[in-house]
Amino acid sequence: MNYLEALSRRYSVKKFNKEIIPQETLHNILESGKLSASSLGLQPYKILIVESEEMKQKLIPAFYNPSQISTCSHLIVIISKKTIDESYIRGYFNHISEVRDIPLENLDLFKKSINQHIVQKSQDEIFNWAEKQSYIVLANLMYAAAIENIDTCPMEGFREDMIEKILGINPETEKVTVTLAIGYRSEEDAFQYMKKVRKPNEKLFKFI
Amino acid sequence: MNYLEALSRRYSVKKFNKEIIPQETLHNILESGKLSASSLGLQPYKILIVESEEMKQKLIPAFYNPSQISTCSHLIVIISKKTIDESYIRGYFNHISEVRDIPLENLDLFKKSINQHIVQKSQDEIFNWAEKQSYIVLANLMYAAAIENIDTCPMEGFREDMIEKILGINPETEKVTVTLAIGYRSEEDAFQYMKKVRKPNEKLFKFI
Numbered sequence: 001m002n003y004l005e006a007l008s009r010r011y012s013v014k015k016f017n018k019e020i021i022p023q024e025t026l027h028n029i030l031e032s033g034k035l036s037a038s039s040l041g042l043q044p045y046k047i048l049i050v051e052s053e054e055m056k057q058k059l060i061p062a063f064y065n066p067s068q069i070s071t072c073s074h075l076i077v078i079i080s081k082k083t084i085d086e087s088y089i090r091g092y093f094n095h096i097s098e099v100r101d102i103p104l105e106n107l108d109l110f111k112k113s114i115n116q117h118i119v120q121k122s123q124d125e126i127f128n129w130a131e132k133q134s135y136i137v138l139a140n141l142m143y144a145a146a147i148e149n150i151d152t153c154p155m156e157g158f159r160e161d162m163i164e165k166i167l168g169i170n171p172e173t174e175k176v177t178v179t180l181a182i183g184y185r186s187e188e189d190a191f192q193y194m195k196k197v198r199k200p201n202e203k204l205f206k207f208i
Numbered sequence: 209m210n211y212l213e214a215l216s217r218r219y220s221v222k223k224f225n226k227e228i229i230p231q232e233t234l235h236n237i238l239e240s241g242k243l244s245a246s247s248l249g250l251q252p253y254k255i256l257i258v259e260s261e262e263m264k265q266k267l268i269p270a271f272y273n274p275s276q277i278s279t280c281s282h283l284i285v286i287i288s289k290k291t292i293d294e295s296y297i298r299g300y301f302n303h304i305s306e307v308r309d310i311p312l313e314n315l316d317l318f319k320k321s322i323n324q325h326i327v328q329k330s331q332d333e334i335f336n337w338a339e340k341q342s343y344i345v346l347a348n349l350m351y352a353a354a355i356e357n358i359d360t361c362p363m364e365g366f367r368e369d370m371i372e373k374i375l376g377i378n379p380e381t382e383k384v385t386v387t388l389a390i391g392y393r394s395e396e397d398a399f400q401y402m403k404k405v406r407k408p409n410e411k412l413f414k415f416i
Contacts, residue, residue, distance in 0.1 A: 003211075003240065003351075003352060003355050004236060004239055004240065004243070004352075007240060007243035007348075008243060010243070010245070012245060028212060030413060031212055032211065032212065032215060034406050034407075034409070034412055034413075035212070035215035035216060035218070035404075035406065036347065037218070037220060037347075037350060037362055039362075039364055041405060043406065043407050043412070046411075046412060046413075046414060047412055047413050047414070048413075048414045048415075048416055049413060049414070049415050049416065050416045051415055051416065052416060055416050095405060095407070096405050099403050099404075099405045100402055100403050100405065128336055128339075129364075131336070131340060132339060132340055132343045132386075133343075135340045135341075135343035135344055135347070136343055136344075136346065136347040136350075138344065138347075139244065139245075139343070139344040139346075139347030139348055139351070140215075140347055140351060142245060142344075143211075143347070143348060143351045144211060144212075147211050154245055154247075156247055156337075167416065178340075194308055195307050195308050196243075196307075197249060197303060197304050197307045197308065198242050198243065198251065199242075199251050199303070201242070203254075204242055204251070204254060204255055205238060205242075205254075205255050205256075205257060206254060206255075206256045206257070207256075207257050207259055208256055208257065208258045208259065208260060208263050208375065
């Protein structure tokens with residue numbers, strides 16, 4: 001199956017069949033999320049993978065459409081950082097220095113430009129920017145899943161406060177941005193049999 | 209090349225070699241953008257593809273890092289909608305009705321829920337939501353390009369007002385969200401030889 005066939009087969013599953021995804025496949029999908037591009041390489045997010053049945057059950061009331069949560073194999077919750085502080089940036093640069101075997105002082109110019117970039121943004125702007133980076137992760141997870149023949153449903157309709165409480169997320173520094181249920185479509189899910197609706201090319205694309 | 213190898217090979221290119229991407233490959237990459245998931249299926253964006261050399265030249269001063277613009281094959285500009293009005297939603301439902309051959313009145317419940325969803329959001333919220341959907345497109349374009357062995361550089365550092373003026377975008381209703389230069393990496397671009405830096409698994413993932 002090539003990637004366009006995989007994307008054409010993809011749809012937002014309303015009901016999964018409760019089968020569990022093999023560990024290796026899950027690992028590959030997560031690796032695809034890890035390899036996501038992010039602005040300045042800062043990866044201002046975390047990826048929580050809810051695999052315990054008990055925890056999925058607890059989360060059901062937090063979702064406006066609970067059927068995905070009660071039938072999926074895993075629920076992925078993407079958390080965005082609300083702030084980027086000095087120690088986070090320092091940690092990032094220590095890590096670059098280590099991985100690339102470059103003395104820290106050689107990265108000073110890059111570090112300065114990142115600090116400038118971050119400092120000039122308001123907290124709201126930082127958070128919006130972090131959320132957008134999280135959506136690249138979301139898309140990368142869905143894309144890899146489609147190629148692996150694994151079904152998904154991205155979900156924005158939930159009560160953040162409930163999820164944060166259940167998963168122990170500190171709302172001062174982090175926020176649930178988006179969630180992704182993954183698993184295998186149930187044969188009963190009628191949406192898989194419907195034609196995909198996309199804007200016609202002339203409304204979506206413009207060549208200049 | 210499998211998809212994880214393709215993503216590992218990907219990096220944000222600083223300098224392309226000016227070679228032009230074959231039409232069919234470009235078409236496949238754009239199709240991947242078209243097949244992106246979007247919240248409620250609303251696709252609140254447009255995808256502009258700058259292919260004219262003259263237009264690329266004009267856009268150079270709008271970017272903080274001009275070398276990608278002057279050396280890429282195509283520059284893709286993703287525009288997000290600032291508002292979702294009744295006529296847009298009506299057009300969407302007419303289109304669903306047509307593609308799926310369903311009478312409009314059978315879609316009333318879905319239409320009502322979308323209207324409710326949209327109406328309760330402020331204009332800022334609509335726009336943030338639309339921008340996040342645009343990042344799924346960005347990611348899908350990068351992903352397909354990686355699989356096609358085409359290089360990319362996503363860019364957020366530009367003067368929106370200049371791009372909007374040059375490309376004739378109406379800032380009342382639309383906004384440049386993010387841009388993507390695509391082409392082939394130049395051998396001179398030192399960044400391709402550096403190790404990829406990603407948070408270690410224990411800092412990125414948490415299994416619950």
